[in-house]
Amino acid sequence: MVKKIIFMVLLVVNVQAEKNIYDTNCLACHKQLSFNLEKIFFRYLLKYSDEVSVKSALVDFLQEPNSDISVMSKEYTRSFGLKQKSELDKEQLKEAIDIYWEKYTVFGKIK
C-alpha cells in the first residue's frame, strides 16, 4: 500500500515537472476558450507569413495587447474582450512562443 502511494506521488510530481512554460501559461487558459490556439496560430501565419515576423508579432501583442494589432476580428474582441497583458517577462514569452511555433508550424508537416 505504501509502495502504491509513493508511486502515485512520484507520477504526479513527474507530470508536473513535464509541463512547460507554454502548457502552464498559455494552454491552461486557452483550453477553456472557444477559439483554440491552433486557429490563432494560422491567423498569425495568414497575416505575417514567416517565423521571425510571426514570433515578433506575438511578443508585441502579448506584451501590449491592442485591438489594432490583434489577429482576431473587431467583432470578436468587442464580444469577448482583449486578452490581459501577459505576466511573463520577454525571455519567458519568447520561450513559450518558440514552443508554440514548433507545435503548429507547417514546415515538415505537409505531405
Add this chain to the structure above:
Amino acid sequence: MLVSKSKATSLQKSERKTLVSFLLLYSFFAVVILFFSAFIYYNLQKDVMLREQNSQLKEYSDELIGKLRSLHEDFTYNKTYPRSKDYNSAIYDSSNKEIFSTLIKNEVDLTKHLYVIGNKIHYIRILERYYLGTMYLVIEINENEKWFNFFKIKVLLYGVALFLILLIAGYFLLKLLLKPMRESLYLLDRFIKDTTHELNTPVSAILMNIETFPRDTLDEKSAKKIHRIDIAARTISNIYNDLTYVALKNQVNSKDESVNLTDLIKERGEFFKIISTQKKLVCNLDLEKSVVIMIDRGKITRLIDNLISNAIKYNKKSGSIHIKLRKNYFLIEDSGIGMTKKEIKEIFERYTRFNKSEGGFGIGLNIVAAIASEYNLSIDVDSKLHIGTKVKISW
C-alpha cells in the same frame, strides 16, 4: 629573269592580301552584328512566348491559391499538398524559405515574375493573404520548344542569306574603294617599269662605249674624265639593277640554274674594280675553284653586287676588301667604318642608311636579305666600329 604575264595582269599579291584581310575583318564584324541581332530577336521571341503562357500560368496559380486556402483552413485534418498533372509548384514564406515544393528545377528567382530556366518556365506570384505562410507561389511548366525550333530555322536561313549579301556587298565596296588607289599604283608601277626600261638602253650604251674606248690615244686629263664617267655609269647600272629587282620582284619567276660562283665573283669583281680604284682600295680574291650552286643567276648577281658595292661604299680611303669563296660559303670583309650592334640589327630593313653622305636608297641589303631568304641562305654579319665588317653567306 622572266616576267610572268599572268601575274602582271592579275591582282598583285599585296592587293590580294589586303582584300583577304579586309574581308576577314569585315566578315568578323558582320558575324558579330548578326549574332547580336539574333540575340535581340531571340529575347523578343522568348518574351512573346512567355506572354502567351502568362494567362495560362495565372489560371494555374488561381487554382492553386484556392486549394492552398482550403488546406490552410483544414490543416488539422488534411496535410496533403495540392498537386496537378499540368504543372509543378512550390510555396515560399516572406523570408524566402521553402515551405513545400514539387518543382523539378529547384533554383528559383523570387525577384522575377516570369522566366525560363533550362527547359522549364517559372511563374512567380506574390500572395496577398499568406495561406500556410505562403508569400511567394511558384508555378513550373515545361517550355514549349516549338518556338525555339522555329526561331533556329529562321535565324539560320536569314542569317546565312544576310551574311552572304553583306559579304558580296563588302567585296564590291572594297573593289570600289581600291579602284582609284589601284589605278594610281598601276600608273606608278608602269612609270617605274617604263623608266627603268628606258634607262637600260642608254646605260648599256655608255658602259659599252666606255669599255671599247681607245684610252691609249687620250691625254692624261681626258683619260681621267673618261675614267670618272666609267665609274658613274657603273654606279648607275648597279642602282638600275636594284630598282628593276624591287619593281619587278613580285612578277618575276626565278629561273634556277647551275651557277659557277668562282667565275661570277671574278666577273663582278672586275666590274667593280674601276669603282674601287676611286678610293684606292686593295681587293684580295681568295676563291676556291669551280664552286657551283643552283640558283637564279640574276638574283645571285644582285646579292654579290650589293655586298661588294657596300664594301666599297663604306670603306676608308686606301682600305682593303677581302673576298673569300669556299664550297659552302662566301665571305666579304672590308676595312670600313663598321657598325654598332644596334645598327647590325637594322641593316636589312628597307631604306636603312647609316651614312647619309654615301649615295643609294638603302635597298641593297634588303634585296640581299630577300634573296637569301628565298634560297635559305644564312647571313652572318660581324662588324666592329671603325675597324670593318664581315658578311658571310652560307648555304
